[in-house]
Structure formats: structure tokens, C-alpha cells
Amino acid sequence: MLKDITIGQYLPGHSFLHSLDPRTKIIAVLIYMISLFVVNNFFGLGFMLLLSFVVVLTSQIPVKFFFRGIKAIIFIVSLTVILQMFMTPGEIMWQFGIFKITKEGIHQAIFMGTRLILLVSVTSILTLTTTPISLTDGIEHLLKPFQRFGVPAHELAMMMTIALRFIPTLIEETEKIMKAQAARGADFESGNLVQRAKAMIPLLVPLFLNAVKRADELAMAMEARCYHGGENRTRLKALQYTKRDYVAAVLCIGMVAGAFTSRFI
Amino acid sequence: MSLEVKHVTYIYQKGSPAENHALQDICLKIDEGEFLGIVGHTGSGKSTLIQHLNGLLKPSEGEILVDGVDINQKESRAKLKELRMQVGLVFQYPEYQLFEETVENDIAFGPRSLGLSEQEIKERVQHTMELLNLDYENFRNKSPFELSGGEKRKVAIAGVLAMQPKYLILDEPTAGLDPRGRQEFLELIAMLHRQGMTIVMVSHSMDDIARYAQKMIVMEHGQIKLSGTPQEVFSHPVELEQIGVGVPTLTKLLLRLKERGFHVRTDLFNVNEVKKEILTALSERKGDTTC
Structure with missing residues (x-):
């Protein structure tokens, strides 16, 4: 779904x-x-x-x-x-x-x-x-002239790329946590609005925690590969x-x- | 009393180009009190199969019977919660499902959603924590997020055990634990089994399966390729190698020795028994100068 x-x-x-x-x-x-x-x-x-x-x-x-x-x-x-x-x-x-x-x-x-x-x-x-990747690439290039006015072109593009990349991952994880909580008797489908909102807590807490943790790990992995922003960066597919x-x-x-x-x- | 899988087929994304037969005509019977091991390559359908056993997935064809009742019939679907109390399912890396502020509340989540009295919930939480060697007074008010990896996993499994299921299904319960944690966990599962709980365990470790399971199935491409007792299954090393799961380390050793002409049995899975067997075989060869 x-x-x-x-x-x-x-x-x-x-x-x-x-x-x-x-x-x-x-x-x-x-x-x-x-x-x-x-x-x-x-x-x-x-x-x-x-x-x-x-x-x-x-x-x-x-x-x-x-x-x-x-x-x-x-x-x-x-x-x-x-x-x-x-x-x-x-x-x-x-x-x-x-x-x-x-x-x-x-x-x-x-x-x-x-x-x-x-x-x-x-x-x-x-x-x-x-493709999302070439789209963000294009946006980055088009925003470059505005960099001298303080527009962080590369950073914006990188953020977009990462966000797009993690949409499917988050969806997959949501399904996994929903199943795990359902196995413990959680019920996401019945009840009134308040009950349903409350039922989301067991889903949202682990989801956010993992997202933050993953962001940390990603940042570390990027740094380990010497990523330091857009300066002097060349690309595989210019x-x-x-x-x-x-x-x-x-x-x-x-x-x-x-x-x-x-x-x- | 048993868990029965009858001719179950499951198709992912039916009708789309990505249609995929995750399970094909699976038949399986797990008797009460049994310890069943499920092995197979990643993507062979193990996780899909176990998610059918407590109604998280609905078979495209076939039926799942829990104690003789088809769980996907209309009347049974309404009682899914009760079913999930009977058939406890522990996912891979279950510590990712923790969310409460305290250990006690997290373990109580399952029992509470079953509508038990607070008194009973407390008793169950306490009992389960003691079962898992988690000191109740010490841990109850801790946040699950400040615990170590092994402790987190214990709390997560306690959350399922607190519902006191009759059947316990574990998807790679020891993945990512250190050797000591693994051993502790396997002993715990073996103890639950001795106390009468029916265990279904998915594992990549043939050593663990050989040591603890009474029966096992080997899956490949959504089908059961081999089934039987570990002795029976591991007597087909060639097929197992082809499927890509291999045989236990001890079996490998015994098979190698046999290849070199030693007279050893190859259906032993206990270190001490194997040691005895090898020593006997060696003493038979004493005086023989070929090696």
C-alpha cells in the first residue's frame, strides 16, 4: 500500500x-x-x-x-x-x-x-x-551562478539527492516496524481518530530514531570517503x-x- | 495441536511486471513441542513463510491451520490478536521495534494490548525478565535506548515472550550478537523448548541448527528442498552445497576424515561425541604408517 x-x-x-x-x-x-x-x-x-x-x-x-x-x-x-x-x-x-x-x-x-x-x-x-540524480545535477548547475549571492547550490542538490534516495528505504522500514508491532498486538486499522493517532506512536518512535541514526552513519560514511562539499569536486558523468x-x-x-x-x- | 501449512503459495505484487512467487506450494506440519529449524539462502522465502504463521501475510493460495483452525477465514481474521498471542513472532533485529520510555512499559506493550489486568501484566513482565536474566528492579525503569545491544535484544524478545505464546517463531535471533551473546541466546531458546514451547528458528548457522533442532527444512526459491531430522538432512552434503547452505563444521570435518579413509560416522553433531569418534578411528589406525 x-x-x-x-x-x-x-x-x-x-x-x-x-x-x-x-x-x-x-x-x-x-x-x-x-x-x-x-x-x-x-x-x-x-x-x-x-x-x-x-x-x-x-x-x-x-x-x-x-x-x-x-x-x-x-x-x-x-x-x-x-x-x-x-x-x-x-x-x-x-x-x-x-x-x-x-x-x-x-x-x-x-x-x-x-x-x-x-x-x-x-x-x-x-x-x-x-532520473532523480541527473535532475538534481541539473538543478545544481543551474543554481551555480547564484552561489555568489549565497545560494548553497551544491548543498541543496546533495540534500535533494539524499532525500530522494531514502524515500524507498523509509517506506520499507515503516512496513517492517508495522509488522513487528502488529506481531506484538498493535492495531493500526481500527478505533477512532484519537486511538489511531495513539497507535502510531509505536511506529513513529522507532522510525524517527532509526532515521536519525542512519543520518549520522551516512554523514560518517561520507566523511570517511573524504566528502567535503562541492568545492573542486569533479563528476563521473559531467x-x-x-x-x-x-x-x-x-x-x-x-x-x-x-x-x-x-x-x- | 499443531501449526500446519497446507499447499501455501504466495505471490508478491500479483499482476505487476515484478510478480514473484515467493512461496510455491509449501506443505509443512509443526507439532506441539517440536523444535524446527529453517535454513536457506537469502531470498529463499524463509521470512515470507514465517510471516504467514501468525497471519501477517495472507497466502495467495492454500491454508494455514493453527490448532486445526484456518486462520485466514473471516471469523478467524477478526481474532487475529488472539492468534498473535498464541503464535509469537520475533523478527530479525527485534531491538528496532523498541519505543517505550522504560523497559517495563515496552515489555508490557503486548500484554497490555491483549487487555490483561495491570496486576497480571506486572507479573508477566517480571516473570519474563527473570527468565531472560534481566534483573527486574535494576532494569524496569531504564530507557531501552540506553542498554547494550544484547540487552536491547533481550528486552525485545521479552516483549514477545510476555504474551506467553504457545508457539515461538524466531527469525535469525542471534544475528549481529557477539559469540557469548549468541551462546546465551541459544541456551535460552533451548530452555524454553525444554519447558514445552514449540520453537521455529530461522538460522544461517548450520552448527546451531544441528545442535538444537529436532527437525529442519531447507528452502530454495520458495520451495522446500529437503526436510527431516538434521541427521537425515545433513546426510545429503552434495545437495546442500549446491543449494548454498553447506553442512555443520563438525560434519565437514567428519566427511573429510572419511574421504581420507578413516572409519567414522558422519551423523554426529556433538563436540564430545565427535571427539570420541575421531579418537577411536585414530586408535584403529595406530601402527598404520600411512599417515
């Missing part, structure tokens, strides 16, 4: 998107997000929608993964749509008591709903086609832009141009 958690899930593959440099992909996603808010009419929105379809198809990832991502935000999307529909002032199309739907409201609702769904789908393409990344860059420029042009149609 706990194994269903899919934070930063990655699906191995060999598509064009999989082979792009993570930096390219991160920047492309940012540009896509900006373009999404640049467009202000249905031509523009249609253009962005079309683009996202093309990207989803090139990623060769089963569509059900995107639906799963959308399912997770369905509540936020519907709330946004409803609020936009009823709260936007303008030309009234339908009215019932204090509730009224305006033409502008419908327009806004469609825009915001589509934008949210596209945002989630495109960011999930990023995590689905990029990030390198290839032809594909330049192709992607050109496509991104095309996307921004398209988004701006659509405003004048």
Missing part, C-alpha cells in the same frame, strides 16, 4: 526527451510555464495544448501516468474553475439569486483549468523522463550539451515566439 507513493517517479526509456540534458529540460519547462501565462486567447491556449500533446507523444510514456498526476490535483482544479466561474465580474449569462455566471468567468475558468492541468502534465514529463539540446533550444525559442504572436491574432 505504501509502495504506491510515486514522488519524482522516473520511467526508464530511450526517447528524445530521455536523452536530453537535464538542464535543457528544466529550462524548457520554465519557458513553457511562462509561455502558458503569456497566451491570452484561445488560439494561444490551443497552441500550448497542441505542444504539450506533441511532447507527451515524444516521451513515449503511457498516458495513464499523466492521468494519475491529473487525478491528484482534480480537487484544486475544480475549486479554481468554480471560483473563477462565479466570482469574475462582467457580462451576466445566467443568474440564480446571488449566484451568477459571467462570460468573462467562463473564459477565465477554462483558461485557469487548462493551465493548471498543462502545468502538472509538463512537469511530470520532466520527472518521468529524468553534464554535456549535445546536438539534441540545441534542437530543443530552437524549439523553445519557437514556442515563445508562437506564444507572443498568438496575442496579436
